Amino acid sequence: MSSNIQIKLAARPEGLPKKTDWNIVEADIPVPLDGEVLLQIIYISLDPAMRGWMSAARSYVPPVRIGQVMRAMTLSKVIESKNPKFKPGDFVTGTQGVQSYAISKGEDLAVVDPKMARLPKYLSVLGMTGMTAYFGLLEVGKPKPGENVVVSGASGAVGQLVGQIAKITGCTAIGIAGSQTKCKDLVENYGFDKAIDYKSEDVTTSLLKFLGKGNGIDVYFDNVGGDILDAVLGTIRSRARIIICGAISQYNNTSGESAGPKNYMALLVNRARMEGFVVFDYIDRYPEAVSQMVKWMAEGKLKSTEDIVQGIETFPETLLKLYSGANSGKLMIQSASV
Amino acid sequence: MSSNIQIKLAARPEGLPKKTDWNIVEADIPVPLDGEVLLQIIYISLDPAMRGWMSAARSYVPPVRIGQVMRAMTLSKVIESKNPKFKPGDFVTGTQGVQSYAISKGEDLAVVDPKMARLPKYLSVLGMTGMTAYFGLLEVGKPKPGENVVVSGASGAVGQLVGQIAKITGCTAIGIAGSQTKCKDLVENYGFDKAIDYKSEDVTTSLLKFLGKGNGIDVYFDNVGGDILDAVLGTIRSRARIIICGAISQYNNTSGESAGPKNYMALLVNRARMEGFVVFDYIDRYPEAVSQMVKWMAEGKLKSTEDIVQGIETFPETLLKLYSGANSGKLMIQSASV
Numbered sequence: 001m002s003s004n005i006q007i008k009l010a011a012r013p014e015g016l017p018k019k020t021d022w023n024i025v026e027a028d029i030p031v032p033l034d035g036e037v038l039l040q041i042i043y044i045s046l047d048p049a050m051r052g053w054m055s056a057a058r059s060y061v062p063p064v065r066i067g068q069v070m071r072a073m074t075l076s077k078v079i080e081s082k083n084p085k086f087k088p089g090d091f092v093t094g095t096q097g098v099q100s101y102a103i104s105k106g107e108d109l110a111v112v113d114p115k116m117a118r119l120p121k122y123l124s125v126l127g128m129t130g131m132t133a134y135f136g137l138l139e140v141g142k143p144k145p146g147e148n149v150v151v152s153g154a155s156g157a158v159g160q161l162v163g164q165i166a167k168i169t170g171c172t173a174i175g176i177a178g179s180q181t182k183c184k185d186l187v188e189n190y191g192f193d194k195a196i197d198y199k200s201e202d203v204t205t206s207l208l209k210f211l212g213k214g215n216g217i218d219v220y221f222d223n224v225g226g227d228i229l230d231a232v233l234g235t236i237r238s239r240a241r242i243i244i245c246g247a248i249s250q251y252n253n254t255s256g257e258s259a260g261p262k263n264y265m266a267l268l269v270n271r272a273r274m275e276g277f278v279v280f281d282y283i284d285r286y287p288e289a290v291s292q293m294v295k296w297m298a299e300g301k302l303k304s305t306e307d308i309v310q311g312i313e314t315f316p317e318t319l320l321k322l323y324s325g326a327n328s329g330k331l332m333i334q335s336a337s338v
Numbered sequence: 339m340s341s342n343i344q345i346k347l348a349a350r351p352e353g354l355p356k357k358t359d360w361n362i363v364e365a366d367i368p369v370p371l372d373g374e375v376l377l378q379i380i381y382i383s384l385d386p387a388m389r390g391w392m393s394a395a396r397s398y399v400p401p402v403r404i405g406q407v408m409r410a411m412t413l414s415k416v417i418e419s420k421n422p423k424f425k426p427g428d429f430v431t432g433t434q435g436v437q438s439y440a441i442s443k444g445e446d447l448a449v450v451d452p453k454m455a456r457l458p459k460y461l462s463v464l465g466m467t468g469m470t471a472y473f474g475l476l477e478v479g480k481p482k483p484g485e486n487v488v489v490s491g492a493s494g495a496v497g498q499l500v501g502q503i504a505k506i507t508g509c510t511a512i513g514i515a516g517s518q519t520k521c522k523d524l525v526e527n528y529g530f531d532k533a534i535d536y537k538s539e540d541v542t543t544s545l546l547k548f549l550g551k552g553n554g555i556d557v558y559f560d561n562v563g564g565d566i567l568d569a570v571l572g573t574i575r576s577r578a579r580i581i582i583c584g585a586i587s588q589y590n591n592t593s594g595e596s597a598g599p600k601n602y603m604a605l606l607v608n609r610a611r612m613e614g615f616v617v618f619d620y621i622d623r624y625p626e627a628v629s630q631m632v633k634w635m636a637e638g639k640l641k642s643t644e645d646i647v648q649g650i651e652t653f654p655e656t657l658l659k660l661y662s663g664a665n666s667g668k669l670m671i672q673s674a675s676v
Contacts, residue, residue, distance in 0.1 A: 260601070268616070276604075276610055
């Protein structure tokens with residue numbers, strides 16, 4: 001044990017977060033009081049939503065304050081415990097932030113079983129990422145067997161899972177991703193029926209060609225917004241459901257406003273619905289989803305990739321991989337060995 | 339009986355329909371065959387949706403073909419009947435189009451009772467207009483007592499009814515309209531709690547001021563799209579429902595694409611829903627809505643205004659009143675006296 005490295009928000013970014021938007025500081029390792037535990041953070045989850053947390057704008061959670069440790073989901077090891085619910089050596093998930101050590105009263109912690117799944121899985125398929133794919137697709141999208149499901153950001157952590165859960169549900173799964181390599185991977189390794197490279201293909205044309213005449217999209221899980229949302233809106237059919245999960249294409253927009261979906265009147269013509277959701281609303285049902293996902297993994301029906309970068313100091317540049325499309329699967333930082 | 343004056347679509351308009359987009363022709367009065375009735379059209383309903391029917395774009399009904407009589411809801415009188423279900427002197431509603439006489443096999447006709455309500459009411463509160471307000475607000479918006487309901491195009495035929503039905507449901511009704519006179523009328527004569535003149539007020543500011551801190555919009559019935567949709571999206575609260583009924587601000591847009599709602603990410607943050615609907619989907623339930631509306635009218639809880647213009651030849655310019663905001667209440671043409 002040396003010191004606690006913390007990544008603090010130094011300034012609210014305009015556009016993509018820059019190095020100068022962060023302060024990397026070394027603090028003393030904190031000492032737990034009665035009822036508290038000292039945690040060493042092993043894995044830090046990097047999520048597209050982080051860009052929103054850095055903004056002052058009203059959202060579903062308060063913004064991270066300037067000077068505060070950046071908010072992040074984490075998997076940690078209990079080092080010292082003055083709380084009877086935890087013992088040294090336990091592994092726990094929580095929201096400890098981008099730092100190497102943290103104190104917790106335990107209320108936000110959940111003990112995980114390293115024998116049930118490898119530790120990084122608790123931040124990907126069994127963490128917020130998996131819960132987002134599971135509840136977003138099944139509860140908001142309500143796909144029925146035989147329907148056509150499209151997901152954008154399909155090579156991302158959430159997207160990979162959405163396509164696979166769509167297949168498990170008996171749907172046709174179509175992914176939209178940003179390279180031919182990613183598309184090949186989605187079809188060959190993740191069982192997508194079709195993948196469209198939006199950088200080299202016209203999304204509407206490719207969708208319509210794949211679907212065939214008189215066919216359309218029933219469920220669209222949107223991670224990206226922008227032109228791709230418009231393209232998919234142009235191909236929906238009656239009673240379609242659009243799940244607004246994110247808008248990566250717009251998060252770092254500096255014009256101060258998002259590009260809205262020009263094609264939104266397709267909702268009227270098709271009696272369709274566009275609905276936002278926040279995964280935390282389903283927190284009481286996480287255990288149900290976790291046991292379902294573990295079962296699917298055991299049956300070989302559900303795979304997830306983790307893209308693990310070493311070293312907490314890499315956080316400012318590693319985060320940018322989410323917005324440049326440089327990563328596949330779940331991006332996380334390993335800040336200590338187990 | 340002289341001749342049948344018909345208004346036919348001559349060209350697909352770009353932007354606002356021009357005089358040259360119409361042909362006014364005089365045809366012979368048609369003769370009914372066995373099973374048919376000859377109708378004299380008394381009232382012709384003018385609806386914002388007509389602009390969509392004139393476009394070649396895919397929609398929930400096929401476009402009106404070039405050279406075809408313009409589609410319109412009508413109230414007619416049976417002049418001659420070779421169909422046992424109808425007798426001369428009956429009044430019927432149907433979709434006879436913008437012409438002074440029409441033949442029908444009777445399948446699309448419904449006999450109405452001139453004693454239950456004045457005839458023009460069958461094209462307004464008891465017609466498609468009323469059905470749109472009733473099912474759009476109650477079935478898609480699902481307002482609960484105490485919620486805040488906003489309607490745009492509030493002085494229009496649908497808007498006036500939406501606000502009044504919101505009040506009947508126990509909600510706070512807020513209208514957005516295009517003049518101070520219209521706003522005064524909504525509050526004084528239609529019982530709206532608040533009306534905002536979007537031409538002289540900033541809609542977001544006025545909404546937030548009226549609602550007060552920590553409050554927001556639960557249901558928005560959108561007839562107009564564009565900037566007003568964005569403004570209201572900025573004031574929604576958790577689980578809000580946005581009913582996409584129309585987008586008058588965009589119908590005559592010549593850029594070829596609608597302005598999308600830039601603020602659509604408010605749906606995510608607020609776990610809100612934006613949903614399109616087409617009133618024809620509720621056709622089996624029209625009788626339920628009609629009897630409810632008649633009851634509310636009898637109890638003095640529901641008023642409607644009809645803006646009746648004389649003469650079928652005025653159709654090309656009368657239609658434009660819908661898009662310039664020149665009318666209040668239900669716009670219709672009287673093409674013959676009863």
